[in-house]
Amino acid sequence: MQMGSDAMELILQSGLLEWNKQLFVFIALISTVYWLLSGFINERGKAKIQYKHRIYFLLGLLVFYVCWGSPLYGFAHLMFSAHMLQMSLLYFLVTPLLFSGIQIHLFYLPRRFQTMSKVWTALTSPIVSFVLFNGLFIVYHIPKVMDTIMLNSWLYYSFHILLAYASFCVWQTIVGRFSIKKLAYQKRKHYIMANTLVLLPVCLLLFFSTLPYRTFTDVTAQFNMFQICFDQNINVSILIGIDMLPTDVDQKLGGAIMLALHKMSFLVGEYIQPKITD
Template sequence: MLEIILDEFHPSTMWNGGIFIYISFVLIIYFLLLPPSKNHSLKKSIVFILGLLAIFASLGSPINVIARIMYSSHIIQLVLLFFVAPPLLIYGFKYEIIERWKKNETFAYMLKIVTNPWVALVTFYVLFYSYHIPAVFNSVRLDLFANYFAMIVLFIAAILLFHPLLLNTSLSDKTKWTYALLNILLIVPYSVVLIVADSGIYALYTDVRLFMSSIMVCLPDADLMTPEFFRALMPFDPVMEQLRGGILLLIAQVVIFTTVGFLGRKRK
């Protein structure tokens, strides 16, 4: 059913050329402009590229459009952008430029504050839960620029969230495992809400008028389409989609933070 629906969309709608250009620009900076870091291996460069591919899959591929039709795909989008891409980018980044900037006391002080584990943890989950308040979510998703701004802010917060696990050498293994466990526990309330809800939480997936407005953000010629077309895009049970999304989010959180916690432990 979904394949038939997506056939109605133009390739330029399904694939975001703007995101591709931005990612290409980042790759140019990464390989040609950033000074090489000590012990920077080919493996790290490949991991960094995988992180960029995760961003493109989230924001530039058909997942971005499908996420406005199926809530479970919205969760896939968030997992890729906030929980898969950040640790990959952190692991593969060239840190020589950061080390140079650290010589500036103001920059070093600000970096120490924003990468504090408690600050990073609280900041991300306050933003994450705020974004998913139904009234906020329904409003932000109807404005292309507001939605991308929210995604960028949350993505930066996600980068800071993974910093203590992968880069903070002053934390003990026990502290890092506690931090990873807290990340898993903090996503549980939202996952539980999605799993046990017996009705659609977000009107964007249940109200035809709001659904139309949400899809129109992605379609350059949406004004030429009839309401019947948009109704045909809503064959998915919102309760089942929320259930799938909640389970997926919880499993992804457990797998990702367990894996990153293992990789971030101190080598003996």
């Protein structure tokens, strides 16, 4: 196992620290189109997207790019703690920021189709979305499940898409700007408290567990994961066996990061929500 300065030298040689230029162009294009369209909607008076909400949306896109297009993406497949940082940013921070800047009726557009209306209404209800998101997030952190998902490209991307949707459903209840699915203030407080507490055992389990994840400790599993998650510009062969941190320290750090960002995300939600509902 390579650690310390030797590991960083190999990482530099591998190309892992390169930024994803194609994704940057795509995000920049989305940002430009969003900014122009949201301004047009304001001018026409069809809907109210305030300046601060537009900034929140762009900030969400920026953090999304950091998660998927910066060196963090590479480190998230080398270090368990970096993976937890990426996951926490994506589903605890990016989602509420993006949701704060979109029109709620766009999110509920499928309800206009009769065949999808009942299913969509059920999936976006506070209780179902709470169970769906937290259930998926908890199951994902079972070592056997995470290893299986990380080693199958179809499962990897499908699970992230499903988790992203479930995250949107949870956050629309907390920071939604309109009253379609909005809970009463006191119930909303209880909803936030429930979301805060439900993942606490998972964070503590990660912190105290000694059961390792194969995709971060087994060289064969690592190589297969690299083949799935990295493009051809990355020299994956020299990344095999790199340990930036001891396994137990890395896993404890991952649990601490997830716990801290999960709690912080609801403070962000509290900061955003009153300004979104004005």
